[in-house]
Amino acid sequence: MDDEPSILSALRRLFRPEGYRVLLAESATAALALLETEPVDLVVSDMRMPVMDGAQFLEQVRRRWPELVRILLTGYADIGATIAAINRGEIHRYIAKPWEDQDLLLVVREGLTRRRLEQENRHLQRLTAAQNEQLQSANAELERRVLARTQEIAQINGFLEQAYAELEQQFLLSLDVFAGLLELREGGSAGHSRRVALLARRTAERLGLDPPTCQDVFSAGLLHEIGKIGLPDALLRKPVSTMNGEEQARYRQHNLNAEAALLALPRLQRAARFVRWQDERIDGRGLPDGLAGDELPRAAQALSLAVHYHGLLSGRLAAKRLGPTEAAAVIKQGAGLRYEPAVVAAFQQVLAEAPPEVESDWLIAAAELRPGMVLARDLLSPQGTLLLAAGFCFDAHKVRQIHEFIERGGVRLNLHVRRPPPTAATEAAHESAHPAR
Template sequence: MYELPETAPVRVLFVDDEENMLKSLSRVFMDEEFEVITAPSAREGLRILMETEDVGVIVSDQRMPEITGVQFLAQVREMFPETLRIMLTGYADISATVDAINRGGAYRYITKPWNDEELVQIIRDAVNQYRLVQENRRLTEIVNKQNEELKEWNENLKVRVLEQTTEIRKKHENLKELNERLRSNFKDTVTAFSRLIELGGKKRHAETVATLAMNIAQAMGVSAGEVETVHNAALLHDIGELGIADAILKKDLSEMTPGELREYMLHAVRGQTAIDAIEELTPAGVLIRHHHEHYDGSGYPDGLRGEAIPLGSRIIAIADFLDRAIQKLHGYTAIDYGLRSVAAELGKKLDPSLYESLRKFAKHVYYVKETDTRKLGEVEVGIAELFVGQVLSRDIYSGTGLLLLNRGVRLDVVKIEAIRRYYRLDPPPHGVFVEV
């Protein structure tokens, strides 16, 4: 029987123009099973790739002279498409992160400064994924070889088919698990982008709009795939506002100068452009482009009217309008005010057919969001006092305002470790609030 060849050693290439950074990375991974190679520039990294076999993972810094990390990863993608590409970037380089995913086909991005344990686990996962893909290729070669042998060994046909089927089933299960992991990573990336967008101050706006929009879409009977597209588009509907001055974004439309208003009105198209190259998000980009179209045709950017506006865009528009109307207020009075504001725009800015679905879910969504946690009973504890089973009574934000976990989440071992890690990396000025 044809035997599976031994797995070749996988090499990981780190590219950074700072020598101290490369030395630090080499120390972090000195005890790992894979071999670490370093390059002080993108050009040297390309030379190493052309001369070295089994480089399965590349980790590149974004800010390098001559050739940036995005440009480097884009070249690697063309020359070595099977090699997994990871970008090292700072929170300030959001545009570079988007480019790394769009142009360089980045598998993951890692923000600086990193946590050593988390970095090691990410690289291990990438190495394992590369090995799985290579192993699947070798398995295909085995299947082809066995098909030729079956013609000569008819007496052993049943046994051989059973062996082959077992092998394929195992590999299929592994590939299925890999696909699920990739899908989970994709969802996590969309969520991460939405949280970065909200660092400007609109905390939970995207999340609330996404929750409302998803419920309305389900009530309208759209397919599961379309519901997910609406949800992703709602989470990212304001991504085009990145790059617009805060002084403009803090104004109401009526307060903007004509020049400021023209700049602001570009954000819907910019939002579509920012994510269009990501195949899985292309349909969401269409919804983002049209979420400021008005039902009566007076909106932008294309002046669409009525049902010519995509249904997902109309759903996001009515959810966005409601949340903006009441996001600075609290309680049922605010919800009623917001719904009255929506009702006043039906047939003008908003689709009348969506109002009943919005009204059906609005009070539940905002009641859960705005309930005074003091009525539940809560206590502030340090991260060392957390234990499995506790329930968060307030949202957890990092020191720089990034939403980490929502209120109502029940803690387990994984979530507790994540909280402790973030409190070390980006600590807020208080402890964790839990129900008692």
């Protein structure tokens, strides 16, 4: 911008060969109007202008178009105005008149380069900001998907754990039922195997054995007589002490037969070994392998002790049945011979800490059974076989089965169920139905 047409023409001639698009204005007003309508990158203004001088004009440009490059043409006598332009218009460069063409071209070229770099920088900043926003959005979406997938996997794992727990419960219940079926033979004692299994497991727990081992001891206790399935009833009716040599040799094979029957089931591999070793002794005089000392695991000793103790109580080992105190004394005599002293000590602690009947359980008739109730103790048939294990939660289908069972069999069946969390309504309803319990 300049008010002298000759200077404007000189500037046009100077810049046109450079390929620049040049817009000319003879006043600040005209220049501002051009800037309103035309895209411009750089402004060159003379200092001495009527109405509005160059400093004032460039101040207006800075305020309204701060990104434009601003250059001032000024004479040597206008140093004060030049300082004002620098301070108020924040000009990028000033050129003294008369100018050197190459100097002016260089300044303009540098200004336009700066303008282009600033534009590219702003473009890159906008692009970076947009990409960062997209990345944040993508990260948020990824986090949402990961969270959703994690929750889905956790839910699946929960279902699997529940299914596994139910499968494990059904597996153990199957062992319990099978043990009960073996006890239906002539001379069998209902619940014997489960009593052995419970005592063996509690002894193993008292010894500090890990839960999987304790569970294997329990399974071995339930199945410790499975090898007797092929023995005649007449032999099983005899106490072991009254058998002759041939009968005892045949009878002692039941441990090996039981192991052979169980080895096909991977879940029962260790339980099968414990069953095999139920007649072993730590002094090496046991059967069938003559294990001695540390060769005989404490888990197997816990099973052997429980079998021995309940065998003395039931008359399976000797013609005379012993009472609990006498049988416990016999077990104690075996410390250091049949069993490690620590195993016998754990057994004695288990007997001393035998839990009393749970007073908080409710005893109800089978006809009072409702869905949602949880079995507090094992449910046995009138013959002593296990129907359902403690901890079973009744649903409508199982309740209907129990009701049909007692109706078809014409039997009376009572169950111990867990007392629900107390509420005024449940307590009042139960007390009114069972005032004497």
